[in-house]
Amino acid sequence: MNLTILYFASLRESLGMAKEAVVLPADVASVGALRVHLSARGETWQRLAPGNNVRAAVNQHMAADEQVLAANDEVAFFPPVTGG
Numbered sequence: 001m002n003l004t005i006l007y008f009a010s011l012r013e014s015l016g017m018a019k020e021a022v023v024l025p026a027d028v029a030s031v032g033a034l035r036v037h038l039s040a041r042g043e044t045w046q047r048l049a050p051g052n053n054v055r056a057a058v059n060q061h062m063a064a065d066e067q068v069l070a071a072n073d074e075v076a077f078f079p080p081v082t083g084g
Contacts, residue, residue, distance in 0.1 A: 001028070001071045005038075008078035011054065014044055024069075031056050032065030034075060048077060055080055 001024045012018045028037045032050050039049035048054055056063045057076040069075070 001026075001069065003034075003069065003072070004074045005034075006074065006076040008076060009081070010079050011047060011077055014047065029069055030065065031058065031063050031067045031069065031075065034069065035065065053080055054078070 003022050003024060004019065005022060006019050007015050007017060024034070024037065028034055035048050035050050035054075035056070039045050039047075046052070050065055055078050056065075056067070057078075058067050058069065058073050060074070060076075063075075
């Protein structure tokens with residue numbers, strides 16, 4: 001499955017990229033599975049691991065770890081933000 005992944009704010013800075021295109025293995029079919037897959041890349045990527053305070057959106061809609069992914073989805077990861 002092909003996806004576009006976007007990283008925002010401090011995630012973009014720590015990971016050293018704003019965007020990437022990935023081809024996922026068949027067993028990575030949800031946002032949670034994607035987070036596990038990406039966090040396996042190494043220590044810096046552990047920020048994306050499930051349970052960490054990182055939000056996800058799929059096709060510009062907030063998504064929980066249970067959200068099923070489809071080919072050509074756009075997944076964005078970002079730290080929580082506050083406004084005032």
